[in-house]
Amino acid sequence: LQAAEKRAQELHNLLNQYNYEYYVLDQPSVPDSEYDRLTQELLKIEEEFPELQTSESPTQRVGGQVLDAFKKVQHNVPMLSLANAFNEDDLRDFDRRVRQALDENSYSYVCELKIDGLAVSLKYEDGLFVQGSTRGDGTVGEDISANLRTIRSIPLRLREPLTLEVRGEAFMPKQSFIALNAIRDEKGEEPFANPRNAAAGSLRQLDPRIAASRNLDIFLYGVAEAEELGVSTHSESLEMLERLGFKTNNERKVCRTIDDVIQYVSGWADKRPKLSYEIDGIVIKVNSLAQQKELGTTAKSPRWAIAFKFPAEEVVTK
Numbered sequence: 001l002q003a004a005e006k007r008a009q010e011l012h013n014l015l016n017q018y019n020y021e022y023y024v025l026d027q028p029s030v031p032d033s034e035y036d037r038l039t040q041e042l043l044k045i046e047e048e049f050p051e052l053q054t055s056e057s058p059t060q061r062v063g064g065q066v067l068d069a070f071k072k073v074q075h076n077v078p079m080l081s082l083a084n085a086f087n088e089d090d091l092r093d094f095d096r097r098v099r100q101a102l103d104e105n106s107y108s109y110v111c112e113l114k115i116d117g118l119a120v121s122l123k124y125e126d127g128l129f130v131q132g133s134t135r136g137d138g139t140v141g142e143d144i145s146a147n148l149r150t151i152r153s154i155p156l157r158l159r160e161p162l163t164l165e166v167r168g169e170a171f172m173p174k175q176s177f178i179a180l181n182a183i184r185d186e187k188g189e190e191p192f193a194n195p196r197n198a199a200a201g202s203l204r205q206l207d208p209r210i211a212a213s214r215n216l217d218i219f220l221y222g223v224a225e226a227e228e229l230g231v232s233t234h235s236e237s238l239e240m241l242e243r244l245g246f247k248t249n250n251e252r253k254v255c256r257t258i259d260d261v262i263q264y265v266s267g268w269a270d271k272r273p274k275l276s277y278e279i280d281g282i283v284i285k286v287n288s289l290a291q292q293k294e295l296g297t298t299a300k301s302p303r304w305a306i307a308f309k310f311p312a313e314e315v316v317t318k
């Protein structure tokens with residue numbers, strides 16, 4: 001058994017690395033056939049020694065049993081919703097409020113694309129993925145761990161045995177959305193209106209095999225209680241997520257002034273069709289975590305962030 005256990009661990013490491021290269025970096029270093037060969041070898045070992053078929057095994061992405069309901073999950077750190085800005089004046093008003101609250105101390109912003117998907121939270125204990133949930137009403141969400149496990153860009157084991165919670169947006173790429181609606185059309189089923197609804201509908205399935213078939217993806221954009229992990233800015237949180245092996249969106253920019261923010265936002269308005277996923281705006285956050293804390297939150301939204309919303313995306317059909 002020891003020899004089998006040692007080989008199984010080697011295969012876990014190899015398959016995790018190849019998954020990371022393929023789904024997170026989009027730069028595989030081995031052909032699919034090699035990945036498949038190693039997967040088959042691990043399946044055989046797990047068949048011979050069932051005790052090696054642990055939940056962290058790369059072969060255990062798609063659970064077998066169909067749930068009859070989702071459990072509720074309490075978010076220790078609430079998942080806040082963002083206030084919206086629709087034009088330049090809204091952005092300048094936001095900046096004025098930030099500047100006043102920070103007593104004219106210097107501050108900078110981070111601009112990120114606002115992915116049009118479903119906000120989710122992922123929990124890891126000692127480096128292992130243990131739970132994934134929806135935002136819900138911000139304090140209570142639904143446990144959709146089995147469905148999130150099927151998203152290949154989500155690591156089942158981190159590079160460091162950390163216990164932490166991360167937040168991100170699960171989404172359906174445009175091409176997957178078009179292909180899915182073509183299949184539904186053939187089967188005489190109602191098409192999804194947009195990729196966001198398709199992603200939400202897929203993650204609400206009680207059978208993880210359906211979610212696994214929907215080619216969902218995710219961008220992580222936050223670490224809950226990041227200051228406890230020795231991080232002092234939001235951009236450092238994003239770098240930490242990358243170091244841990246998460247998929248982040250690299251179209252982000254630190255902006256020193258609201259004028260730079262406005263320039264960044266206007267630059268993206270007409271670049272959306274080029275993206276392989278839908279965005280519904282740009283998220284603007286004060287970069288310093290200490291200043292975020294100083295600004296605090298209203299009942300449901302942070303005072304240190306705002307979402308600039310673009311007009312509704314052109315319909316993605318063909």
Ligand SMILES: Cc1ccc(Cn2cc(C(N)=O)ccc2=O)c(C)c1
Nearest residue numbers: 018019022028029030031032035036
């Ligand atoms: C048979 C087979 C095996 C694997 C894949 C896709 N793929 C490839 C890799 C890789 N090359 O590093 C890693 C994970 C993965 O899922 C396909 C499409 C077909």
